[in-house]
Amino acid sequence: GAVVSQHPSWVICKSGTSVKIECRSLDFQATTMFWYRQFPKQSLMLMATSNEGSKATYEQGVEKDKFLINHASLTLSTLTVTSAHPEDSSFYICSATKGGLAGYNEQFFGPGTRLTVL
């Protein structure tokens, strides 16, 4: 199989603090990882694409200094929400692909992290 984990599964923090979310591919090497954000009862919105060893590519409207992404290895990407505010409260989901652009590369999703900023 292809398992992706996220840690923590939920986090509550005070406004102004930073929160780090980890995304790991447990049984495969992920050349590319994606970070999504999902507000309640809404769809997934792609925030950024993360490739190992290079800077993340952010989608339009996503503040790269606010949402720091580090893809340290082929099995780990981290998303840090800096100086979190209540409006950053959301469900953050990562996904990973095994590689290659040709054909169909399934995205394997993590279980998500629910962030609540007080």
Added chain:
Amino acid sequence: AQKITQTQPGMFVQEKEAVTLDCTYDTSDPSYGLFWYKQPSSGEMIFLIYQGSYDQQNATEGRYSLNFQKARKSANLVISASQLGDSAMYFCAMKKHNTDKLIFGTGTRLQVFP
């Protein structure tokens, strides 16, 4: 610009009946992929089925089938013999050629009742 449209915010179906969840898409790319995902209340995204734009036959995976009508740009998901465990949000998504990025629709909440 690419876009996925799911016009049904919610659907109800009785157990053991079939249900169709609608999805239309807009793209100018000749090559693309279409996906359906299930998201139960726990939040994880579960891959259901995939259809490539050049696939000649409609995709099927167990009780799931995709009614792909390329000329109409629609990729409806058909769930046969609905089960109570099918109650969840269902998202249609599209992948551009030469990229792994997914664009998601707004989702349809399916409720299966006994």
